[in-house]
Amino acid sequence: MNQPHDETRVVSTPDPIDFDALAARFRSLYDAEPDGLWAAPGRVNIIGEHTDYNGGFVLPIALAQHTVAAVRRRDDSVLRVASTSMDDGAVVTLNLTDIVEGGNYGWAAYVVGVGWAAAQRGLPVTGLDIALDSNVPVGAGLSSSAALSCVTARAWSDLLDWRLDDETVADLGRDAENKIAGAPTGLMDQLASVCGQEAHAMQIDTRAVTIEQLPFDLTGAGLALLVIDSRTEHSHADGEYAERRHSSQEAALRLGVRELRDVPLESLATTLDKLPPLLRRRARHVVTDSARVEQTARLLLSGDDLRRIGPLLNDSHASMRDDYEITVPSIDTLQEAAVAAGAHGARMTGGGFGGCVIALVDQGDAAAVADACVRAAEQAGHPTPAIFQAVASGGADRIR
Ligand code: ADP
Ligand code: MG
Numbered sequence: 001m002n003q004p005h006d007e008t009r010v011v012s013t014p015d016p017i018d019f020d021a022l023a024a025r026f027r028s029l030y031d032a033e034p035d036g037l038w039a040a041p042g043r044v045n046i047i048g049e050h051t052d053y054n055g056g057f058v059l060p061i062a063l064a065q066h067t068v069a070a071v072r073r074r075d076d077s078v079l080r081v082a083s084t085s086m087d088d089g090a091v092v093t094l095n096l097t098d099i100v101e102g103g104n105y106g107w108a109a110y111v112v113g114v115g116w117a118a119a120q121r122g123l124p125v126t127g128l129d130i131a132l133d134s135n136v137p138v139g140a141g142l143s144s145s146a147a148l149s150c151v152t153a154r155a156w157s158d159l160l161d162w163r164l165d166d167e168t169v170a171d172l173g174r175d176a177e178n179k180i181a182g183a184p185t186g187l188m189d190q191l192a193s194v195c196g197q198e199a200h201a202m203q204i205d206t207r208a209v210t211i212e213q214l215p216f217d218l219t220g221a222g223l224a225l226l227v228i229d230s231r232t233e234h235s236h237a238d239g240e241y242a243e244r245r246h247s248s249q250e251a252a253l254r255l256g257v258r259e260l261r262d263v264p265l266e267s268l269a270t271t272l273d274k275l276p277p278l279l280r281r282r283a284r285h286v287v288t289d290s291a292r293v294e295q296t297a298r299l300l301l302s303g304d305d306l307r308r309i310g311p312l313l314n315d316s317h318a319s320m321r322d323d324y325e326i327t328v329p330s331i332d333t334l335q336e337a338a339v340a341a342g343a344h345g346a347r348m349t350g351g352g353f354g355g356c357v358i359a360l361v362d363q364g365d366a367a368a369v370a371d372a373c374v375r376a377a378e379q380a381g382h383p384t385p386a387i388f389q390a391v392a393s394g395g396a397d398r399i400r
Contacts, residue, residue: 062196
């Protein structure tokens, strides 16, 4: 006989962050009061994968999972930072005047890199003391890195009164990631972390760097978005990512366009005929996935039934699997299991070769779909996935 589904068994809720405990840790580490507490969220991309470095569209939401920083301004150029997630919470001490591109600062690069980037822009920078806590899963493709760089950027900007717009705050985070941490990311992660709004998804035009906030009230529609972390990571993901970027550039060059964004959807088949088979498939993914973002955005704006996003999610997954070839068996297993168990649609999200699948489900089906994913992974001999419900939340902000 089937056991009744126990939602709490398979769908986890994020561990809450204890702000008082974080402030207390700050006091014990630095023997002083923090000037304030800031928080920045992780993000999950609803649709539009590998479109960002092709000038195309993406559609992320900010998550309810945050990195929280207790911060105090210093008068010198010293940065001290400690994270519960790293080095057993030990303090890392760096001097801002020593920071150079290509240096090796470990995880602290995402923090100190923000100060470096601000100095590059001619902003007045002083050091900080920082204590961090986070409930954003690290390395799962949910942008714990952007949560970290953006909470730092927001706090530094507020404390030193830099009066930056959101895009510039995000840009400081990206510079920290790209130039000091050495992680090649587009601007999506940081924009989502800085600009997120409750019950909204953001359509980002990655060429124009403009954001359109679109209503995305899942709860109101009786829906839930599951994030199913496969807990697998391909060891060659970095090299594969670089190869896809290169293929995209190569395809654009051969088609005589600046970026694949400039390939019109209408005449796609005839245009792509000019490419060799591999580049044809790569380009087809980029162009069609960016178009699927625009279709999804129109659907959200129209107030139509959100369930109609489902087929677009499935198409996007097929495109990543067959044309861009960035999925792996553990991911495909979860996507198929979610759809077979009644999800309206499901797709891998993030750069690929592991990471997470998202599934759009009726609220009443969330537990059954989650359960089916766990069972399918176990039957296939893959790691047991970690599953939570995504809630579209607000962006980086001061909380105390
Ligand atoms: P993702 O952004 O998908 O979680 P990344 O590989 O881009 O994965 O970023 C993960 C890295 O970011 C970690 O290895 C660590 O260096 C840094 N990081 C993220 N969150 C924290 C945190 N709370 N404390 C310290 N470092 C963190
Ligand atoms: Mg990241």
